[in-house]
Amino acid sequence: MATVDRPSSHREELGIVINSAGSRFAGVAAVLFLGVPIVAYLSGDPRAMFYVHLGLGAFWFGLDFFFKFVLGPALDEVPDEAAGMINQKLVPKMAVVAEPLSVGVIGSGIALAEMMGYWDSPSLWLWGALGIGVAMLLIGFGPLHYLTTKMGVELSRPEPDGERLDELFGATMKWGLVQTVLMLVIIAMMTGIRWQI
Template identity: 75%
Template sequence: MIESAGSRFAGIGTLLFLGAPIAAYLSGDARIMFYVHVALGAFWFGLDFFFKFVLGPSLDEVADEVSGTVNQYLVPKMALVAEPLSVGVVGSGIGLAEMMGYFNSPSIWIHGALGVSALMLLIGFGPIHFTTAKMSVELSMPEPDGERIEDLFGTTMKWGLVQTVLMLLIIAMMTGIRWQI
């Protein structure tokens, strides 16, 4: 996938999405960590919704050749953005909770947020990763099997919708955390 997306693209994305939370945490300033967490979270949330509710349905309406060409370049880049982004969001959330003292006396919201975060990472690095990797390999074939790609895309979308529901749930939990201050 790195070859398909480009090593420079993969490196910059990984550096940005993992480096920003690390730098924010090392700064020791909870405000910086808060803004990094919110920015990364908003990007992940926006990317998730754009892909599922705008780009995906749009690609369903164009000719298979067009959709296949777009997906050949899109799928590897999406995977290489989503994975370090998800780790960056979860890591910055954990770092922020620690900086704000939420682990000193963890509430049900903290336990819930940690559980949902772990589940989101398991889904992202489990079934979503494997189906997008298979899709990327199929798309790189000289004559990709459109039916296989459609099945893999459908599976990825189903797991992705679970991720979307979990994102909405964790936002609700973070609202509960914020009300406890």
């Protein structure tokens, strides 16, 4: 595991997070979550894209809820040392999975709408889903990216600052809850889109 006292750039911080997660793990996550939607789109089969979008979306939704409402509360109940050891491995892996997964889900949704002809006469539901998807990407690649990168760097240190981690984790959970609400809203939007068929 990398240990750096003070990275001088965001690029160095990202390097620490990727190294902590494992560069092979990060590479496989990126190829899988970005490559599968591309292959489905190139197949020209809307059914393939539908199942890719559905599968990736279910994985993202399940991961989000499991992390926030099962794993997070469970880690709160164990000693700080044990939670710290788990988070040293968990946070970097979550960071390198979340971003390509979010792009894969939202990108496959946009591509699926195009393959099904929804962009020929886009409805309010479609524009709403697109707007929420863009908002989720902005949050994911903005504050959530920044906060989880800072957490990963702090966890990589020989003696992580517990107060700083608590502060970063609290802010991450607030933005993460916004993402959860947006996920529920976008699912409702997609239901509205499906009613149009």
